[in-house]
Amino acid sequence: MTSHTVQIKLNGSPLSLETSKVAKQADGAVVVRFGGTMVLSTVVAARGPMEGRDFLPLTVEYREKAYAGGKIPGGFFKREGRPDEKETLTCRLIDRPIRPLFPKGFRNEIQVINLVISADNENDPDVLAMVGTSAALSLSGIPFEGPLGAVRVCMVDGKLVVNPTYAQQSTATLEIVMAATEDAVLMVEAGGKEIGEEQMLEALAFGHEQCKQLVRIQKELMTQAAKPRWAFDAKEGLDSGLLEKVRQIATPRVVEALAIHQKQARAEAIAAAFEATWAHLVTVDHVADDAATRVKTQEYFEKVEKTEVRRLIVDKGIRVDGRSVKEVRPIWSEIGYLPRAHGSALFTRGETQALVATTLGTKNDEQKIESFEGDIYRTFMLHYNFPPFSTGEVKRFGTAGRREIGHGALAHRAISAVLPSKEAFPYTIRVVSEILESNGSSSMATVCGASMSLMDAGVPLAAPVAGIAMGLVKEGDKVGILTDIMGTEDHYGDMDFKVAGTEKGITALQMDIKIGGVSVDIMRQALAQAREARIHVLGKMAEAIKAPKATLSEFAPRFVTIKIRPEKIREIIGPGGKVIRGIQEKTGAKIDVEDDGKVTVFSSSAEKAQQTIDIIQDICREAELDRIYLGKVKSIKEFGAFVEIMQGTEGLLHISQIAETRIRAVSDVLTEGDEVLVKVIEIDGNGKIRLSRKQALRDQPALSDKEKLKIVPASAAGA
Incomplete structure (x- = not known):
């Protein structure tokens, strides 16, 4: 059997890509090895387009198999179940950088599946799956503008390390997962402990160089084993005549609608503009009045809307809600909105609103997470919910989807850097963000609301954290960097760049690029602009709460x-x-x-x-020799009684030590439950304790004449 393998070294360990050995019926299949960790990445695509779809039907799956780490799954069925949070987040890491690399108009269904088939408990398989997916797509013949490289970069003891081990990750002050082509960065997920902007750029540049190495070995593998590229013409199916008619009819209507600053009113005007355009095409231009033509018309109409939104930004420096490119939407907030929550905040920025609640719990409330690196107990949880009413829509309402899990993880990362240590604040903390309104940047509203809610709860944060979402519109040499983007700009822009942090530095960063990538200079400008906005937002938050409350809620433990x-x-x-x-x-x-x-x-x-x-x-408490205790009789034996002198500590009161005079039976004097004065007269080497009642009474002359106080009967003791 002929197989093909390429290899490089990262962080002192060989990373290899192997193909043509397993899963040969897939369009593309690659096994990635790094240390003792192996990921099988496969891709299969349908041979024809999905009709009636105006988006790329791409599905990405990632599963960590229990056998990979030598484990048997828990639960009744003893097999892997639905994806956990780590698997869901890894699916997003894989999906986000590859999606923009498929040609526009490609509508064939694509399924990417990554299986972790070996885990050495040292090397994280997530970035290996990202590399394997890129390699499998590049070999498959499916139209794909890759390959891309993907790495994890950590700052460990002041040095940048590529693909660090779990142990190195645990001590890192900065962690980045990034994907890039040879020319530009495509995707970034980062978290750090108040990192400076230049330090972040330095780490991204370092990571990009490592990505380039991974791109080069994939190209080497492609020369050995790549399948012929599928024929695909993006212009095929384009009705240039209809497109031109839509452009002529729709443009003035769209321009008029975009002049409306309020989101819902603008959306209604855009919908009305489309209906007017469609009616004109059918009645005046006599286009076919059928579903297929209407779908195509809708697609062309959105092209017109996108063009006009972008033209306003790059040519006039204004946005559809009337703001300048650097302007943050109006902000108002309040704390203590929920009277019984341990902490709460209502944060509103423009037409985006988050209600955030904090609950303090105990160690019993920690979240146990099973992973290849061992069991992890999470003491801080942040959950993000996005109900459909937040956008005025009717949609499925149920358990959290991939987007909600991803947004929650981003906010979690932003806040984690400023939380107190477990020793200083031994509570389990759960923060829940309910998005009540959304017009862009709801994850960053969650960061702001979470910071305020935690301070309202009395959690001693190192510093308040704020988040801002940046955008980019690039037309040729014209570039518009947008502060505090809203939904339309996110949809029609070229970049979604979210930055969260304190006044001192960055705690979380997420970047997704829809074009071929952005230069370091553009990233530097975006980070500087984001810092200005972050400081502004922190100032607005301080109007509601400046620092953590000194006391906890009366309802908190x-x-x-x-x-x-x-x-x-x-x-x-x-x-x-x-x-x-x-x-x-x-x-x-x-x-x-x-x-x-x-x-x-x-x-x-x-x-x-x-x-x-x-x-x-x-x-x-340890029993003390020669000390007198008021004990309770726990059991009666022929030779004496066992008396509990402290909770959990018992000693033997021998029959000879009960009274000055000889007694016939222990039960003549004592019964179970009686309280009795005893003195510790011996503690042997094994910790066994001998007691004496008569010596205790000798040492208490004031009591020796009061027979009623020598023994308190069980009935009286319990009264």
Whole structure:
């Protein structure tokens, strides 16, 4: 069997691409190896276009197989289920850079499938799947303007590292996943700890050089194994006559509609302009009055709208809502909008509005995530919801889709950099963003609202975080960089460039390019413009809340932390968790015990929290030799009684130590549940405790004459 392999070294490890060995019935199939991690990337496309579609029918899938890491899936069925968050986000990472590289007008259905078939628990397979997809498409013969390279770049100990291990990622101050052709960057996902703009550009330039190496080996593989390129003419099916008629009839109507600044009114005017154009074509120009022609007319009408939106920006420097290219929409916000939430904020920017709520929980609320690098316990969650009413539409309403998961992950990354350490703030934090209105940049509204909501909840953020969405329109040498883009500009622009950060630096960045890429100079200008806007937005947010509140909500749990000896942990937990459950049931508090002996108690009541701490300290307290305790009789034996002197600590009160005079039976004097004064007279090497009642009474002369106080009966003790 003849196979073809190419290879380079990244971060000291060989990265290889192999084809023609497996999955040969796919149009393109490549196995990517890096260390002990392997990804099989495949692509298959239909031989004919999908009728009635005006978009590219591309589907991207990514699955991490349990067997790849030597594991058996959990659950009843013991097989992989629906994609988890990591798999969903990786699908988006793969999809976003390849989608603009298909020719316009290509309507054949394409399915990309990536399977992680081996995982070494050191190297992340996501960027390997991105490279494998590019290679499979480039070999398949499907019209594709690749190949592209994809890498992860991290700043570790002040140095840039390409495709770092999981261990290196965990200590990084900057993490970037990016894709690029030889000429330009196409897609960026970045997160960092208040990174400067020039430092970000330096990392992107470094990453681009690594991407170029991956492009070169793919081209080498193409010379060995690429299939003939499919014949495709983007102009085929173009009705130039109809296009020209639509342009002539629609242009003045579109220009008039675009002069309306309010989103819904403008959308209604655009819809009316199309209907008027269609009616003119049918009644005056006598075009065919059928569904296919109407679909084509709609496509050409949108070309006219796109042209006019872009012309306004590059020729006049104004936008369809009347703003200049650098102008941020009006902002207003308030905190504490939800009376029972632990923290909340309502953030509105133009026609985009986010209601964000913060909930504080305990260790029991942490999210457990199974991954190839081991189980991860997430103490901060940010969930983004985009209901259809936010855009005035009727659509499916249900579980979060890929877009919602992706937007939530971006906002999560933006906020994570300023969160307090677990030691300083041991709460589990969940933030939920409900988008109530949307006209662009809802993910950045989520960042702003989340920052304010967390501060309203009293979470000690290092600094407030704001986000802004930038756009780009490029016509030849004319370039318009837009601040705070809205939906129309996102749809018809060439770039979606989202930047979040503090006054000091960037915490998250996301960039998607719809054209062949952008130069470093354009990125530098966009970052500088984004910083100006970010500072402006932070100022507006400060009008509602400047810093975290000093106290938590009255509805949030309080916590108290103490340290105990690790060997006492088993006593607090008890057999099968019996003791800790009993304490929690008694006080209503939640208890978190860590392996190093750190105990954190959460309760809505400071009094209940202190009660819980007192019980725990009683359990952990060591019995002291010669000290007198008021104990409780737990059990009666022939030779004596076992008395609990502190919760969880019992000693033996021998029959000879119960009274000064000889007694016939223990039960003649004591019964279970009695409270009795005892003195610790011995603690042996194994920790066993011997007690004496008669010595305790000798040491308490004031009590020795008061027989009624020598023993408190069980009935009285429980009263």
